[in-house]
Amino acid sequence: MEGIVFGQYVPGNSLLHRLDPRTKIIVSAILLWLVFVVETPAEFAGYGLFILLLYVIGGVAGSFLKVMKPGLFLIVITLVLNMTFTPGKVLFNIGPVSVSQTGLENGLILGVKIVYLILLSSLVTLVTSPVRMTDGLEQLMKPLQRVGLPASELAMMINIALRFIPTFWEETDKIIKAQKSRGADFESWRLQKRAKYMTALLVPLFVSSFRKADELALAMESRGYVVGMKRTSLHKLEFRAVDFVVLAGLAVVTGSFVFYKYF
Amino acid sequence: MCPIVSIRDVSFWYTREKEKDNEFQSAGNHVLSEINLDISRGEFIALVGPNGCGKSTLVRLINGLLLPSTGSVTVDGLDTGNKNNLPAVRRKVGMVFQNPDTQLFASVVEEDVAFGVENLCLPRAEIRQRVDWALEQVGMQDYRNYPPHRLSGGQKQKVAIAGVLAMRPDCIVLDEPTSMLDPGSKKEVLTAVRDLNSRHQITVIYVTHDMSETVMCNRIIAMVRGRTVFEGKPRDFFADQGALSATGLEAPPVQKLVNSLRERGIRLPADINSSKELVDFICR
Numbered sequence: 087m088e089g090i091v092f093g094q095y096v097p098g099n100s101l102l103h104r105l106d107p108r109t110k111i112i113v114s115a116i117l118l119w120l121v122f123v124v125e126t127p128a129e130f131a132g133y134g135l136f137i138l139l140l141y142v143i144g145g146v147a148g149s150f151l152k153v154m155k156p157g158l159f160l161i162v163i164t165l166v167l168n169m170t171f172t173p174g175k176v177l178f179n180i181g182p183v184s185v186s187q188t189g190l191e192n193g194l195i196l197g198v199k200i201v202y203l204i205l206l207s208s209l210v211t212l213v214t215s216p217v218r219m220t221d222g223l224e225q226l227m228k229p230l231q232r233v234g235l236p237a238s239e240l241a242m243m244i245n246i247a248l249r250f251i252p253t254f255w256e257e258t259d260k261i262i263k264a265q266k267s268r269g270a271d272f273e274s275w276r277l278q279k280r281a282k283y284m285t286a287l288l289v290p291l292f293v294s295s296f297r298k299a300d301e302l303a304l305a306m307e308s309r310g311y312v313v314g315m316k317r318t319s320l321h322k323l324e325f326r327a328v329d330f331v332v333l334a335g336l337a338v339v340t341g342s343f344v345f346y347k348y349f
Numbered sequence: 350m351c352p353i354v355s356i357r358d359v360s361f362w363y364t365r366e367k368e369k370d371n372e373f374q375s376a377g378n379h380v381l382s383e384i385n386l387d388i389s390r391g392e393f394i395a396l397v398g399p400n401g402c403g404k405s406t407l408v409r410l411i412n413g414l415l416l417p418s419t420g421s422v423t424v425d426g427l428d429t430g431n432k433n434n435l436p437a438v439r440r441k442v443g444m445v446f447q448n449p450d451t452q453l454f455a456s457v458v459e460e461d462v463a464f465g466v467e468n469l470c471l472p473r474a475e476i477r478q479r480v481d482w483a484l485e486q487v488g489m490q491d492y493r494n495y496p497p498h499r500l501s502g503g504q505k506q507k508v509a510i511a512g513v514l515a516m517r518p519d520c521i522v523l524d525e526p527t528s529m530l531d532p533g534s535k536k537e538v539l540t541a542v543r544d545l546n547s548r549h550q551i552t553v554i555y556v557t558h559d560m561s562e563t564v565m566c567n568r569i570i571a572m573v574r575g576r577t578v579f580e581g582k583p584r585d586f587f588a589d590q591g592a593l594s595a596t597g598l599e600a601p602p603v604q605k606l607v608n609s610l611r612e613r614g615i616r617l618p619a620d621i622n623s624s625k626e627l628v629d630f631i632c633r
Contacts, residue, residue, distance in 0.1 A: 217456050217457065217460075245454075245456060246454050248456055249453075249456045249496075253498060256498075298451045301446065301451040301452075302451045304414060304446070305451060305452040306464075308412055308439060308443075308444040309439070309443070309464060309465035309468060309516070310440060310468040310469065311464070311468050315468065316470055317470060318471060318472065318473065318476065320459065320467065320477065320480065321460075322473060
């Protein structure tokens with residue numbers, strides 16, 4: 087259960103952990119964009135090393151391969167589709183299927199890009215706790231509040247959702263046990279039967295969630311919460327010197343890279 | 350002294366949407382009828398009665414979560430019927446509910462305690478100080494960085510109490526706070542509440558089914574079907590067979606013993622609340 091709650095977050099005290107979540111979100115957005123700018127094999131190799139370096143700095147190098155696992159399937163599919171369906175100079179044949187050189191190159195490049203995207207976005211969730219992340223998102227969305235985006239309400243919702251995931255799992259567990267004791271068979275191999283028993287799980291789960299939400303709203307209201315109110319906060323996100331250095335460094339590197347690329 | 354909570358001729362019934370135009374029809378199902386109650390500062394009040402007798406409805410009226418259908422509820426001079434008073438009323442009257450799981454909504458204990466104070470728009474240093482103070486009062490300061498779902502039921506309730514306490518209320522309403530807890534946790538919570546009442550003179554309104562928890566209170570209010578049937582000292586309540594049978598409640602074992610000893614003509618002092626006191630008296 088714990089694993090589900092905190093996503094992939096690995097607690098730690100590295101430089102990346104200590105950065106302000108806003109910095110991390112901005113930096114990752116720019117780095118993700120950069121993935122689409124790199125072109126030559128040398129650039130790709132350099133960028134890959136850079137990502138690896140970030141993992142080492144964050145002290146999460148151990149997760150480097152683990153985070154790629156869910157993306158592996160996607161990469162193989164891209165590679166196969168590109169190899170077989172791109173016309174061009176035929177490199178070799180596998181049975182009736184011919185593999186073109188451009189196809190192979192495209193597939194490889196796209197595959198590597200996907201790997202980089204997964205690695206970069208996972209890195210942020212690896213070194214930022216979900217609570218800090220929503221705090222950061224709230225702050226970043228604050229300016230949009232003027233045009234009617236309910237930033238603090240959204241952050242509150244995300245926080246509550248995260249908090250209630252374990253409670254929700256416990257509830258699911260309880261209902262499954264209760265229904266099993268009444269003879270429900272959740273492990274049946276017959277799909278039809280299984281679907282039938284799923285309703286016996288989902289309906290009570292929905293009802294109890296709504297009831298919980300109701301009680302929760304009551305508790306919040308009785309502690310003086312009103313939707314859309316102005317609130318202060320216990321923790322403050324603070325840009326420290328490190329954050330400015332990282333952002334400035336990123337601006338310089340990205341700027342010079344773009345300059346070298348396009349001019 | 351002017352009472353902190355004063356309830357005047359309050360009746361209450363739930364109105365269904367489609368019956369809104371036809372108030373007479375629903376007026377037949379009174380949840381509360383003609384309740385009159387004054388609660389003074391610093392009192393420890395136990396509210397007892399069978400399920401569905403209107404206890405929870407009554408306490409929800411006190412901090413304005415529900416509004417009386419007729420009559421008025423005033424908290425420290427503020428009428429809950431006036432919408433502008435509600436924030437002030439909720440600051441004065443804190444509520445702790447039955448289910449410890451659905452009251453804590455932050456992912457870390459101290460953030461949850463801070464929630465109410467954050468709603469008051471206080472400066473950060475003040476929030477910090479109040480949160481630390483409140484956690485200390487209930488003895489949960491070591492758990493400040495725990496996620497709530499890792500705490501025991503009693504600990505969760507104590508955090509909920511701390512969350513209310515941090516708002517510096519004059520009065521705390523606890524709606525069956527221990528009914529989902531094991532005996533050990535029950536004791537923990539009750540001790541914490543009693544402590545707040547005696548040390549900080551916070552008025553406590555304690556809804557419960559467990560008679561042994563009411564022994565130490567100043568006043569018991571017993572309700573049956575939306576009416577108060579008894580109001581007075583616990584020992585008088587436990588001696589009042591009529592009120593006990595009307596509510597379907599039983600006196601705690603010690604009180605029962607004291608009552609039957611009295612019936613046999615043995616003279617006992619009025620303030621025996623535990624078996625130890627009884628033994629001490631008899632062996633004297």
